[in-house]
Amino acid sequence: MEPVLQIENLEKSYKNVHAVRGISFSLREGEILGMLGPNGAGKTTTIQMCIGVLTPTSGEIRYFGKSLFDHREEILEKINFSSTYTHLPWNLTVKENLTYISYLYAIKNRKERIAKIVKIFRLEPLLKQKVDELSAGQLTRVNLAKAFINFPRVLLLDEPTASLDPEAAKYIREFLLHERQNFQVSIILTSHNMAEVEEVCDRVIFIDKGEIIADDTPENLAKTIEVSHVELLITDGLKRAVEYCREENISHRVEGRYMWADVKELMIPNFLRGLMDKGVFYSEISIDKPTLEDYFLQVAVKKQ
Amino acid sequence: MKIHRIFAMTLRYLFAFRHNLDRITDAFYWPTVDLVLWGLTSVYLTSSLSRTSQGVAVVVSGIVLWVVVWRGQAEVAVNVLEEFWDWNLINLFVSPLKFSEWIASFLLIGAIKAAVSFSFAMGVAYMLYDVRVFDVGAYLIPMGILLIMTGWWFGFLVAGLILRYGKKVQSFAWTLIFAIAPFSAVFYPLSVLPWWAQKISIFVPTSYIFEGMRTLISGGTLNFSTFALSFFLNIVYLCLALIFLYKSFEKIMDKGLGKGRG
Numbered sequence: 161m162e163p164v165l166q167i168e169n170l171e172k173s174y175k176n177v178h179a180v181r182g183i184s185f186s187l188r189e190g191e192i193l194g195m196l197g198p199n200g201a202g203k204t205t206t207i208q209m210c211i212g213v214l215t216p217t218s219g220e221i222r223y224f225g226k227s228l229f230d231h232r233e234e235i236l237e238k239i240n241f242s243s244t245y246t247h248l249p250w251n252l253t254v255k256e257n258l259t260y261i262s263y264l265y266a267i268k269n270r271k272e273r274i275a276k277i278v279k280i281f282r283l284e285p286l287l288k289q290k291v292d293e294l295s296a297g298q299l300t301r302v303n304l305a306k307a308f309i310n311f312p313r314v315l316l317l318d319e320p321t322a323s324l325d326p327e328a329a330k331y332i333r334e335f336l337l338h339e340r341q342n343f344q345v346s347i348i349l350t351s352h353n354m355a356e357v358e359e360v361c362d363r364v365i366f367i368d369k370g371e372i373i374a375d376d377t378p379e380n381l382a383k384t385i386e387v388s389h390v391e392l393l394i395t396d397g398l399k400r401a402v403e404y405c406r407e408e409n410i411s412h413r414v415e416g417r418y419m420w421a422d423v424k425e426l427m428i429p430n431f432l433r434g435l436m437d438k439g440v441f442y443s444e445i446s447i448d449k450p451t452l453e454d455y456f457l458q459v460a461v462k463k464q
Numbered sequence: 465m466k467i468h469r470i471f472a473m474t475l476r477y478l479f480a481f482r483h484n485l486d487r488i489t490d491a492f493y494w495p496t497v498d499l500v501l502w503g504l505t506s507v508y509l510t511s512s513l514s515r516t517s518q519g520v521a522v523v524v525s526g527i528v529l530w531v532v533v534w535r536g537q538a539e540v541a542v543n544v545l546e547e548f549w550d551w552n553l554i555n556l557f558v559s560p561l562k563f564s565e566w567i568a569s570f571l572l573i574g575a576i577k578a579a580v581s582f583s584f585a586m587g588v589a590y591m592l593y594d595v596r597v598f599d600v601g602a603y604l605i606p607m608g609i610l611l612i613m614t615g616w617w618f619g620f621l622v623a624g625l626i627l628r629y630g631k632k633v634q635s636f637a638w639t640l641i642f643a644i645a646p647f648s649a650v651f652y653p654l655s656v657l658p659w660w661a662q663k664i665s666i667f668v669p670t671s672y673i674f675e676g677m678r679t680l681i682s683g684g685t686l687n688f689s690t691f692a693l694s695f696f697l698n699i700v701y702l703c704l705a706l707i708f709l710y711k712s713f714e715k716i717m718d719k720g721l722g723k724g725r726g
Contacts, residue, residue, distance in 0.1 A: 174719075205720070211558045214720035236560040247551040249480060256479040263472030264559045290483065306555070
């Protein structure tokens with residue numbers, strides 16, 4: 161099946177700065193793709209080119225098999241965008257914003273659609289409030305309502321749950337999954353919340369210095385990190401345990417009777433046997449497998 | 465161009481007008497202040513210098529007609545500026561809205577608001593000074609069209625500057641139009657201008673309108689060729705201003721309409 165979005169050799173340069181260097185990727189129907197990377201990696205630049213508000217230096221952006229540059233109007237009717245970092249007219253009420261935007265997209269049964277979207281994003285009490293009277297979390301929900309108003313087939317969401325409280329963020333994640341499940345909406349999502357990306361994204365592309373350095377599932381990316389975190393409640397032999405870690409050059413940390421050690425997954429049995437041989441006793445053990453956050457941190461550390 | 469998108473943008477600017485005291489002030493307060501201040505000044509000067517009462521009519525009519533130019537340009541320039549202040553350009557152009565539709569909404573909202581302010585100022589002029597601007601009859605229609613055209617192209621020029629140079633030139637939205645007021649000869653005949661200023665005013669389309677208005681007030685008749693010349697100049701400037709605005713828009717599309725991050 162043809163991807164709903166196909167990016168080929170996308171580049172953006174500002175004078176001598178290469179913000180995006182020949183990025184290529186695709187988005188399938190009903191797929192949720194996470195776009196990760198450190199600050200300044202080129203994520204926002206890439207997204208802005210994908211929604212047609214930034215002219216690429218070179219490269220091709222195709223939605224539904226058609227070039228964005230040649231079929232801009234037709235394509236933009238079927239996609240939408242929301243970002244925590246863009247604003248809506250501050251002196252218009254929430255209802256006025258949704259009303260004029262609904263006319264921009266020529267929504268059929270406009271009033272019903274606005275009523276439905278208002279209900280989904282819990283905006284009823286805010287309808288008569290001006291945008292500049294809203295909290296950051298409320299504004300995020302209005303931005304999301306705006307993004308869903310035209311029944312988009314492709315959505316680009318720049319940190320959609322930033323500024324939301326945990327309950328509201330969970331609700332939005334569930335809503336995104338519901339839309340994907342029921343309407344095959346395809347979503348590109350950037351987020352600094354790695355747990356969120358692991359929860360909702362089918363695939364992740366990792367951008368650094370304007371290039372894609374990884375393209376895989378969240379699980380597979382995390383698996384590239386070999387080190388697991390082993391947490392032990394040591395009842396006897398704490399000093400010997402620390403000594404052992406130093407001898408074996410194992411990164412570790414101690415707080416009270418608890419010790420955390422970073423151990424390669426395959427070496428965990430050897431690590432535990434070594435502690436036993438040193439006469440170390442523990443009453444609790446927990447092993448955290450590597451996560452997407454570990455992958456992110458590893459890349460960020462390399463960058464520094 | 466799609467009518468529903470032009471309507472959407474017109475609605476967006478009308479909503480903003482409703483909530484914004486500054487914009488309401490611009491539309492009604494300043495024309496009233498100008499009429500009271502300069503109207504009374506001309507009443508005093510006319511009576512003290514024992515001249516005909518036409519002096520009052522000339523000044524008051526000048527103020528009323530200038531409202532059309534001023535509102536027409538301010539609506540274009542200030543609305544572009546407001547999109548900058550609101551960081552809303554990205555939301556507009558991620559929708560199917562075309563640049564030409566955005567421009568068309570400016571033309572429409574500019575014409576609506578200029579008509580409202582003009583009608584209001586005409587009413588105030590009649591109530592305060594018994595000056596009946598509408599007495600010029602059908603001439604008002606071509607005059608109004610030519611004046612709003614000047615407002616539009618000047619507004620596009622200022623909007624282009626705002627898009628290129630951002631908020632550091634934002635005061636142009638309210639001030640730059642007054643640069644052509646002396647050469648338009650709003651309150652006095654062109655003949656009182658120094659020779660070099662008269663040469664410049666040949667290229668200012670509004671100068672033909674205000675001169676025509678004075679001719680009508682003094683009982684003369686108008687030669688339509690002056691309107692034709694004003695129309696020709698307006699069309700040329702409108703085309704140039706639109707090209708400049710479009711090039712400015714392309715320039716910011718190259719930098720990005722969104723807040724730069726990441």
